[in-house]
Amino acid sequence: MSVDFSDVRAAAVTAFHDARVATPGWTAAAPAFADGAWQWIEANHRCNNLLWDEEDQARRRDVPDAAIAANKRAIDGYNQRRNDAIERIDEALLARLAQVTPRGDAWHNSETAGAMIDRLSILALKVFHMAEQTRRSDATAEHVATCTEKLARLRLQRDDLGRCLDTLLAKAARGEASWKVYRQFKMYNDPALNPYLYGKR
Numbered sequence: 001m002s003v004d005f006s007d008v009r010a011a012a013v014t015a016f017h018d019a020r021v022a023t024p025g026w027t028a029a030a031p032a033f034a035d036g037a038w039q040w041i042e043a044n045h046r047c048n049n050l051l052w053d054e055e056d057q058a059r060r061r062d063v064p065d066a067a068i069a070a071n072k073r074a075i076d077g078y079n080q081r082r083n084d085a086i087e088r089i090d091e092a093l094l095a096r097l098a099q100v101t102p103r104g105d106a107w108h109n110s111e112t113a114g115a116m117i118d119r120l121s122i123l124a125l126k127v128f129h130m131a132e133q134t135r136r137s138d139a140t141a142e143h144v145a146t147c148t149e150k151l152a153r154l155r156l157q158r159d160d161l162g163r164c165l166d167t168l169l170a171k172a173a174r175g176e177a178s179w180k181v182y183r184q185f186k187m188y189n190d191p192a193l194n195p196y197l198y199g200k201r
Helices: 010-021 036-057 065-096 113-134 141-173
Strands: none
Touching (some): 010 036, 036 113, 113 141
16 A cells, blocks of 8 residues: 655645744634644644744743733643644554554654654744844844854754654655654643642642
């Protein structure tokens, strides 16, 4: 059986991430995908974008503590949905492999394809915002040079990660590699598991 992962190759995912990050207000727009892996790739990227903004705001010193508390609560919510989306990405991609039996000597990858796509999303944000720093007219030449060097490293990291994702998917399609869905079990967000929420502390 032939398994087609061409739509989720790193180049396609990276292009999608970059296009969304460069579009102001895109996180408030209606989702472009209604099902399959791309529904969750988009949801994951949206959460990472919203997380980035909340994390920036949470570092403010010129607002009341209540505003920072609101940022922290929003961060918790987006992070939970981000991790849920990673699991859904893995479920959707593994469903394509349902008829592929891994070989006895198949490589078991500790990082899932969904987690790699999540990291590509975060790297897209880092690349975008670091590139902005290289264009600042109010910054020193030293700042611009430092950020230019960091930007090159970020792009290299993303290229390397993209090749790893493509390799994992290609090998999995041939039964030469596999991964599993690993549930995150974010205990601090669960009222039944966080002792500060169920009243034991």
